[in-house]
Amino acid sequence: SDEDVDDSSEFVKFFPSFIWAVRDFTLERKIDGKDATENDYLEFALKLKHGSLNIYNLPRECIQKFFPSRTCFTFPFPTAPENVSHLERLDLADLSTEFLEVTGRFCTFVFDQSDVKKLKDGYTVTGRVLGHLAKMYMDTISSGAVPCLENAVIAMAMIENQAAVKEGFEVYQSGMEKLKNSFPLELKVVSSEHQRLSSMATQTFMTRSFRDTDGKHLKSLEVGWISFNELFDGYLCQNEQAEAVLEEFLKQKSVDSKAILQADKKLTEKEKKIKGTTKEETQRQLQEKMEAERQSNEERMIQMKEKMDEEMRLQREEAQRAMDSKLREQAALLEKGFQEKADRMSQEMEEFKRQNAEAESNRVREFAELLENSSKRNEESMAMMMQQHREQMKALQQQMRARSAGGCCIL
Incomplete structure (x- = not known):
């Protein structure tokens, strides 16, 4: 209809x-009596x-408007008329050279110059995405409804983002x-691996996901980063528990051979040294954890910026392609x-x-809000680490x- 053409x-x-x-x-x-190329x-036509x-102009107008890139191939008869009834059994030598020449150009064009399938906003249709679309179309047709590309893309975006x-x-x-x-x-080793895997996970998510207009993609991304930090805290806790078990085992071995009971209730110089060392170790762990979080956040921000730049590039390319098509169409209308x-x-x-x-x-x-939210989450994470550190130091x-009041110490 004319309304469809306007879109x-x-x-x-x-x-x-x-x-x-x-x-x-x-x-x-x-x-007009002059030789013309296939595209001419x-x-x-x-x-x-x-x-x-309208029945004559409308289909031509639709092709001009909807398909700015147009190519034509004219295939002659593939062989002599008497061979047409059994084409599938012919050898290449039985096919006309003109037909083979056009076929070669056709295949070269399709394989080398045809653009890959894309959705709105320039997202490439992979085999997996095409499978989702085909299933949605078939389900819609089977139900008696009319397929709608926009609805299919929205539904597919939800599937892909959840999978991402x-x-x-x-x-x-x-x-x-x-x-x-x-x-x-060592905490440094765990933090370094967390940083590397967090970056890989975020990149994996961004590579597979694609934008949806109502912002669900952005919310999923935020939830993902929060979950990574929660998982990291859990693994740190497990590492500390394993370290405590090992330390207790080594202490017990030391008690069997070197334990000496002291009657003096005051802290010895060695106890003070141990106390200072424990504080220094706790402080060092906090610094390493905060540094790992800072680096992870920086890498995440870089990945987000790259994602934004790529999406904006695709959006601009689409818009430019549409504008170029309209300019060509307008010039053709004026000429005619x-x-x-x-x-x-x-x-x-x-x-x-x-x-x-x-x-x-x-x-x-949208991206500015995403970057701002990421910065806020990083600040909150840093503040939480500092609070946990204060609580650990207080407990220490x-x-x-309590050890000093007990009147004895094990060296």
């Missing part, structure tokens, strides 16, 4: 290239006619589970004398520019006072 600026962003393959072509490729022949019925979160968790958790087999380890339609297209292009500018502004705002002081 061409949206469709042209992600519609594939148009290839017109004409079989058994026997006509002369001439326009296609454009001539798509010309609109003044005063023609799960895949990111698995990358992080499987790596930390392998590391856990080596506990106890359709002044009224050309003027209407000028208004459409202005509205198209306005919508693109608004969409880009909204996207920039109480423990040392």
